[in-house]
Amino acid sequence: MAGRYLVRSTSPRRYRIVDRYAAAPGELTLVLAPEGADGAEGDDGTAARASVPSAAGRFWVLHTASGQxxxxxxxSTPRLHADGSTAESCLVEVRALRLPCGPRTCAIGDVVGLSGPRGSxxxxxAAAGLAVLVVGWERGLGLLRPVVERVLADSARYRELRVWAAGAVWSASGGPVAVASGRVAPGGPDAPTLGFDPDGTVAMLAGPLExxxxxxxxxxAQGMPAERIQIAAHELLRCGTGRCGGCRVEAVSGAVRVCADGPVLRYDQTPLSVRCPRPTATP
Structure with a gap:
């Protein structure tokens, strides 16, 4: 993938957990406040940094007090303060993946580190001058939100934006619209169908991996080249560095380490086990 969002690696920034809630099984959303908020200095004497770099589709690493x-x-930065006010917030929301079990894991009041963004x-x-097809559902919707925002903010750069999100379809044109010769309905036969031009479209997909x-x-199968189909594979992330080997998968293009080569992969980089699942045994 392109290195457009690559930034120099930095040491973890310190935050205190002020709220937490379950988002899905094995996932937890944390609300963090930077140490030394409201302009105060952090423990190292430097001014606290409340903002996080914008990095659509990349990932961060959460460093816990226990060394995990x-x-x-x-x-992302919430649009509201914890008290419901509409002023610009210094809080940060983080969705942690595969959180270990235990009531003391990332408890309210704990200080954690946040480093990143990392990966691709x-x-x-790759979509400049082409149409952008966005398809997302469930946990993938949040990963695709910055894509929609960026395309709409720079609409002259893209031919068209077509969105299939959780069963709803929407489109916006920034230039000449090609004939939609392809059709996709990710939610099944009863879901609304979204048309696309296979020869002039870049697809960005996020949701349950299979x-x-x-x-x-x-x-x-409808003619879109594999290199123009991008897939969010965040659920395959493991240590966040690519060193443990747990994220290594075999794909058509060869071995891929999701922590290092992803988490957004081209279609030809997706695991063979996902692209060609084993048949379920009949009882």
């Missing part, structure tokens, strides 16, 4: 390193996605995100450079790969296979 947890991959995290959807790092959505390659919007369903995402199934949709990618349908797009590819």
């Amino acid at each position: 390193r947890l991959p995290a996605a959807d790092v 995100g959505w390659d919007l450079d 369903e995402t790969a199934r949709t990618a296979a349908e797009l590819h």
Whole structure:
């Protein structure tokens, strides 16, 4: 993927957990406040940094007090303060992936570190002059939100934006619209259908990985090149550095380490086990 969002690696920034809530099984969303908020200095004497770099599709690593390193996605600044006011917030929301069990894991009041962004995100450079097809559902919706925002903010750069999100369809044109000769309905036969031009479209898909790969296979079968189909594979992240080997998968293009080569992968980089699942035994 393109290195458009690559930034120099920095030491973890310190935050205190002020709220937490379950988002899905094995996931936890944390609300963090930077240490030394309101302009005060941190423990190291430097001014606290409340903002996080914008990095659509990339991931962060959450460093816990016990020394654990947890991959995290959807790092963003909430639009509201904890008290409900509409002023610009210094809080940060983090969705931690595969959180270990235990009541003391990332408890309210704990101080944690947040480093990143890391890996490769959505390659919007590859979509310049083409239509952008966004398909997302469930946990993938948050990963695709910055893609929609960026395309709308720079609409002259792209031919068209077409969105299939959790069963709803929407489109916006920034230039000449090609004939939609392809059709996709990720939610099944009863879901609304979204048209696309296989020869002039870049697809960006996020959701449960097997369903995402199934949709990618349908797009590819209708003529869309594999290198123009991008898939969010955040659920395959492990240590966040690519060193443990747990994220290494075999793909058509060869071995891929999701922590290092992803988490956004081209369709030809998706695991063979996901693209070609083993048949379920009949009882």
